[in-house]
Amino acid sequence: MSKNWIYLVFFFLLGCIDPFPVEVPEGEQLLTVEGLIHSGPGPHIIQLSRSATYGSDLQSLIRPVVGATVIVRSDDGEVTFLGEREGVRGAYFTPEGWRAQIGKAYTLYIETPEGTLYSSFPERVESVPEIQSLGIRTVVVPQPGGGPERSGVQIIADINDPADQNNFYFWRLGAANYILETRPDLYTTPAPERNPAPKDCCVVCYRTDIPNNRSLFIAVDDDFNGLSTRIPVGFVEDDGLRFVNKYRVDVNQYSISQDAFRFLRLVKQQAEISGSIFDPPPANIRGNMISLDNPDEVVLGYFMAAGEASKRIYVDQAELTFKQNRAIIPDDCRVVPNATIDPPFDWNPNE
Known part of the structure; x- marks a missing residue:
């Protein structure tokens, strides 16, 4: 890798933040992270893209991020690399047979092709009833x-x-x-x-x-x-x-974390502003991802870890x-x- 992943330890010194609607310059291409790992069968998928802010003329332009390095690390030191698949741009998959473990906390690390480092806050996998x-x-x-x-x-x-x-x-x-x-x-x-x-x-x-x-x-x-x-x-x-x-x-x-629930509740409230179950969310909402090279950079989406019942x-x-x-x-x-x-x-x- 082009940068030392030990640098990511700095992340753990940061406190949690609540999700909130954000304002960024018109047309800026924001990294968006969508992903959920859980205790059920996989593969588990992390999706990376760049999209313009809500209200921008380029809002509908979404560019998949390919060629990134994507890692999930547990709190006991287990490191799992997620790989791309042919024909699925911007999606990164866990290895066959991999599952998140109840009680463990997981952190998502991303290095883009440009060498920029991103990290999530840790997400703990909670047990879930049937x-x-x-x-x-x-x-x-x-x-x-x-x-x-x-x-x-x-x-x-x-x-x-x-x-x-x-x-x-x-x-x-x-x-x-x-x-x-x-x-x-x-x-x-x-x-x-x-x-x-x-x-x-x-x-x-x-x-x-x-x-x-x-x-x-x-x-x-x-x-x-x-x-x-x-x-x-x-x-x-x-x-x-x-x-x-x-x-x-x-x-x-x-069964998700309290912070993940707060994020989804905010997304849901935004969606209900425009009115029906058929409508998409009307605005960008910041989640639990942060740029380690530029903490002021706005990163959208949320990395979740959860127990699953189906x-x-x-x-x-x-x-x-x-x-x-x-x-x-x-x-x-x-x-x-x-x-x-x-x-x-x-x-x-x-x-």
């Missing part, structure tokens, strides 16, 4: 001006909160699959001919879905410490395809009390991205 069960509730969101209503499925979890600790929860949707139904009988040849040319196959496929996780679901157990509770933990929008048949998604429950739910279209009009794809379902006629090896709606 998810007892999952259910759903249909949510309908009226649109301004009387436009078509948007809707989706809110996922509700039952948990037994432990009484011997103060828990800060964060929920995120993981892997998802659903039965995709298309209309190959309606296929027509491409323009300009547009002649009817129905296909023999295939109506039904299984499609992999990547939840966008824009809606933040967090909670602190101040009101239910030591009790059983039911709480919303995720949302999946109905796009006219996902809930035509069956939809499957994994719900990941994390549970899977299958949603049948008959369970929804409001459904979007069915979207029509006039083609073989196999031409749809991330779709195949073979079900996932562990597809089991009756489990």
Whole structure:
């Protein structure tokens, strides 16, 4: 490495800071760090990018940071290098089989290709209770001006909160699959001919879905410490395809630090200013990363470490009390991205 990592010891002399909205010069490209390591299966991913500040004309320009050195170090001295993968720019992955350990604290270190050093504050991995069960509730969101209503499925979890600790929860949707139904009988040849040319196959496929996780679901157990509770933990929008048949998604429950919870709560409050579960956060928020070369530099994002519990739910279209009009794809379902006629090896709606 171009710099001595012992220099990072200076970091531990710094006190923790609360996240806060920041103001920086217009158009400045800020390093953004997004990452979560946890006690569940990996790989665990740290994403690095450069983006302009909120309100800038270049706000939508996001540049992945490639060629960086990314390290996670535990408080007992274990050092883990994260590596890049071909075709995934700006993402750094933990080695196969690696997991964070309950009770350990972890620090993220980054050296950019330019040689600038960054570090997170230590994040301790706390134990997390299991998810007892999952259910759903249909949510309908009226649109301004009387436009078509948007809707989706809110996922509700039952948990037994432990009484011997103060828990800060964060929920995120993981892997998802659903039965995709298309209309190959309606296929027509491409323009300009547009002649009817129905296909023999295939109506039904299984499609992999990547939840966008824009809606933040967090909670602190101040009101239910030591009790059983039911709480919303995720949302999946109905796009006219996902809930035509069956939809499957994994719900990941994390026990995060108090500082991580404060950061996410601030992000959530910012998002709610502009109004709905479909809207992205409207402003940049500083997290727990710092530049060791220039402590005044603004670094965005947050590095989290957490205990993880996961549970899977299958949603049948008959369970929804409001459904979007069915979207029509006039083609073989196999031409749809991330779709195949073979079900996932562990597809089991009756489990």
